[in-house]
Amino acid sequence: MDERRTLYRLAAEMFAPGTELSDNLADHPIVRYEIGRALAGHGGLDPAQLTRVASMSVRDVGVRVASDPSAAEVLEAPLRIVAPPGVRPEPLTEADGERFERALEIVEEGVLLLGKFAPDMAEDLLAHVSMLAVLKRETSGGLVSASSRYVPGIVLIDEPRLPMEVAEALVHEGAHEKFFDLAIAKEFLDVSAEDADYFETSWSHVRWPLEQTFAAWHAYSCLAQFNLSIGAEQCGPDSLLAKARKRADEIGEWLLAHETDLCADARWLLRALVSDTIELTGEVASPSHVDGATLSPHISEDCHFHPLPDVRHKRATTGRVVAGRVASPPEVFWLDEDASWTLCQWRHDRTAKTFGWILARATEEWQVGSAAAAVRLEKALGSLLASSLVEMPDKAH
Amino acid sequence: MTSPNQPSRLPQFPQNAGMPVAHPVPGVGPVIGQPVTPVQWFRRMPTGGTVYVKPAEGSQS
Numbered sequence: 001m002d003e004r005r006t007l008y009r010l011a012a013e014m015f016a017p018g019t020e021l022s023d024n025l026a027d028h029p030i031v032r033y034e035i036g037r038a039l040a041g042h043g044g045l046d047p048a049q050l051t052r053v054a055s056m057s058v059r060d061v062g063v064r065v066a067s068d069p070s071a072a073e074v075l076e077a078p079l080r081i082v083a084p085p086g087v088r089p090e091p092l093t094e095a096d097g098e099r100f101e102r103a104l105e106i107v108e109e110g111v112l113l114l115g116k117f118a119p120d121m122a123e124d125l126l127a128h129v130s131m132l133a134v135l136k137r138e139t140s141g142g143l144v145s146a147s148s149r150y151v152p153g154i155v156l157i158d159e160p161r162l163p164m165e166v167a168e169a170l171v172h173e174g175a176h177e178k179f180f181d182l183a184i185a186k187e188f189l190d191v192s193a194e195d196a197d198y199f200e201t202s203w204s205h206v207r208w209p210l211e212q213t214f215a216a217w218h219a220y221s222c223l224a225q226f227n228l229s230i231g232a233e234q235c236g237p238d239s240l241l242a243k244a245r246k247r248a249d250e251i252g253e254w255l256l257a258h259e260t261d262l263c264a265d266a267r268w269l270l271r272a273l274v275s276d277t278i279e280l281t282g283e284v285a286s287p288s289h290v291d292g293a294t295l296s297p298h299i300s301e302d303c304h305f306h307p308l309p310d311v312r313h314k315r316a317t318t319g320r321v322v323a324g325r326v327a328s329p330p331e332v333f334w335l336d337e338d339a340s341w342t343l344c345q346w347r348h349d350r351t352a353k354t355f356g357w358i359l360a361r362a363t364e365e366w367q368v369g370s371a372a373a374a375v376r377l378e379k380a381l382g383s384l385l386a387s388s389l390v391e392m393p394d395k396a397h
Numbered sequence: 398m399t400s401p402n403q404p405s406r407l408p409q410f411p412q413n414a415g416m417p418v419a420h421p422v423p424g425v426g427p428v429i430g431q432p433v434t435p436v437q438w439f440r441r442m443p444t445g446g447t448v449y450v451k452p453a454e455g456s457q458s
Contacts, residue, residue, distance in 0.1 A: 007436070039439035082448050146448040149438075176447045184438045191437045215447055238451050322436075332436040339432040383432035 001127055003185040006316040007332065011035045014312055014326050015045035027130040028054045029154035033077055036150065041329035057094075061104055062111030063126060063155075063170070066133040069095040075133055078151040087141030091133045092159060103134045103159055110166025117167070117229040121222065125174030128181050129155050132170075144238045145169035152180040165236035168223070172240070175222040179215050185334070186265035189214070196261040199254050203247065210261055214270075217255055220248035221273050249274075299378055301356035304393055307346050311389050315340065323389050333387055338380040341365070343389065352393050355381070 005026040012019040012026075015038045025031050030053040038045045056074045058064040066075060071091045079089050092100045115122040130153035135143065137159040144165075146156045155173040160166050182188055189211055196210040208216065223244035235241055252274040259267050313323035313335075321340035324332040335343060345358055355377070363373040384390040 036439055041440075084448070084450055142451040144449045144451055148447065172449060173447075184436055187434055189438075190435070191441055194441060212447070219447075238449075240449070323433075329440055332439070334434045334436060336432045336434075380432045387433045387435065389433065 001181070003316040003318055003320060003322070003334075004181045006314050007184055007322045008032060008035050010312060010314040010322050010324050011039055011330075011332065012045065012047075012050075013314075014324050014330065016047045019045075019047045019050075021050075025050060025054050027153060029078065029131050029151050030054070030056075030074060032153055033151040036152070039330050039332065058131060059094075059104055061108035062115075063107065063129055063132045065104060065107055066091055066131055067094045067100070067104075069093045071133065075154070078133070078148055078154050078156060081148045081150055082143065082146035082156055084141040084143055087143075088139065089135045089141065089143065089156070090139040091156075092136055096136075100134075106160045106163055107132065107134065107166050109163035110160065110170065113163045113233070114167040114170055114226075117231075117233070118171075118226050121171065121226060125171060125178055125222070128177040129153065129170065129174050131155070132157065134159055145173050147173040147176045147180075149180050149183075153177060160236075162234065162236050164230075164233055164239075168226070168236065168239055168241060171222050171226045172219050175219040176215050179218050182265065182269070183211075187263035187334075188266040190263060193261060197258060199251065201247075202250060203243075210258070213251060214255065214262070214266060217248060217251035218269075218273075220244045220251060224248045299355045299381065301354060301359070303355045304352040305355065305358070305381060305385075305390050306350055306352040306393060307343065307390050308388060309350075311343075313343055315344070325388070331387075333389065335384075336380075338376050339383055342377065342380045342384060 005021070005023060008026045008031070009021050012021050012035060015035075021031070028050075031050045034045060034050060034053075037043060053074050056066065056070060057068040059067040068074065071093050072079065075091060079091070083089050092103050094100055111122075111126070114126075133154060133156045135156055135158055140158040143156070144158055147154065155169065155177065157166065157169045157173075160169075179188075193210045198207040198209055199213040200207045220240070221244075223241055227241040227244055230241070240247075252270070255262070255270055256274060259270060262270065308325065310325050310327075311323055312325075313321050315321045319337065319340065321335045321343060322332060323335060323343060324330065341362070342358065345353060345361065358381075359370065359374055359377055362377050363370050366373055366376070368376075381390065385392070
């Protein structure tokens with residue numbers, strides 16, 4: 001979660017220098033929507049707009065529920081994006097009086113139920129849900145629950161009748177929200193995912209692209225695990241819990257057959273979760289199509305390096321560094337430990353430094369021999385050069 | 398009432414609540430990635446959502 005916040009903070013500074021996001025601003029779904037649009041190359045960022053949307057009031061009942069009478073206006077984007085065709089969902093708010101209070105009670109009971117049955121899962125998934133909006137039943141158009149990668153952090157649910165409907169929706173959509181967060185902070189999918197095969201469901205014969213397939217598999221896996229915990233508790237009429245294990249297995253088997261289209265961390269998660277129910281063959285996964293080789297140019301000791309002038313970076317509390325450039329389109333990168341350390345050598349000044357100077361520091365701080373440090377440093381600098389985060393001024397023109 | 402600028406609280410659950418579920422067995426890997434990994438999620442930003450609708454009324458997520 002801290003890595004996700006670090007990425008959004010970096011992006012805010014890239015587009016609006018001097019902007020500092022509090023945790024709650026960095027988590028706010030509409031703030032993330034606005035920053036995501038800017039990162040997608042769809043315009044700039046207005047810091048005043050971020051503050052304005054974040055002033056919308058919410059009620060905290062274990063999750064923060066949109067309660068402000070202006071919610072329909074502030075949440076226009078997610079409401080529009082998830083709306084079934086021909087439908088204009090409206091959120092329940094304090095303006096709806098007792099009806100909103102009753103929905104709020106059921107949401108609170110649902111959060112408690114989730115925590116009672118699956119406390120670890122509740123803590124894990126709810127950390128990725130920053131806001132919940134309850135839709136008026138007569139306006140939801142058959143929507144049971146929804147989320148959008150374009151407006152990450154907000155879950156929308158139909159007006160609930162049972163706390164279990166809320167608990168299940170939080171597992172289902174919370175799993176999607178966690179996936180959205182993993183996709184921006186870890187190595188999950190890259191642009192080649194668009195060219196990968198489609199998965200066709202056996203139960204509805206709908207075809208899903210790889211990203212949606214992975215998201216659905218993760219949600220069904222979480223629902224299947226939750227289903228193990230609920231005993232005889234009554235589920236809602238649209239519950240997927242009883243079907244979740246079979247569907248998770250079906251999708252999981254397909255993903256295993258297509259795992260070379262996934263990046264490293266997605267493959268790790270896939271194998272970690274399917275190993276409970278699907279027998280894995282072989283100890284070592286085949287090489288990924290998308291984990292490319294790293295450049296390791298031969299570099300002499302007196303070669304100079306410095307970061308490009310428009311490069312900014314931030315370090316998360318985990319130690320990982322995220323770096324970005326306001327290019328067209330904007331570019332953001334996660335750096336591994338060695339590349340992070342290398343880029344941070346310019347945190348105090350951006351003057352050119354020789355490979356020999358950096359290598360001497362690396363040898364000392366990494367506590368390895370000079371030859372081993374040189375190999376690691378060449379790899380890190382090679383990748384920083386290839387990503388246009390660092391340049392060699394001698395070769396710039 | 399809280400606003401998004403106030404500290405959030407996550408619900409506190411008793412530590413021994415719920416049925417114990419086996420922790421997933423770690424898979425192989427992770428495969429060693431690259432020192433610098435581009436975040437391409439935002440470049441291919443579709444405006445769609447992951448929507449679960451009632452089975453009789455549309456396709457499921």
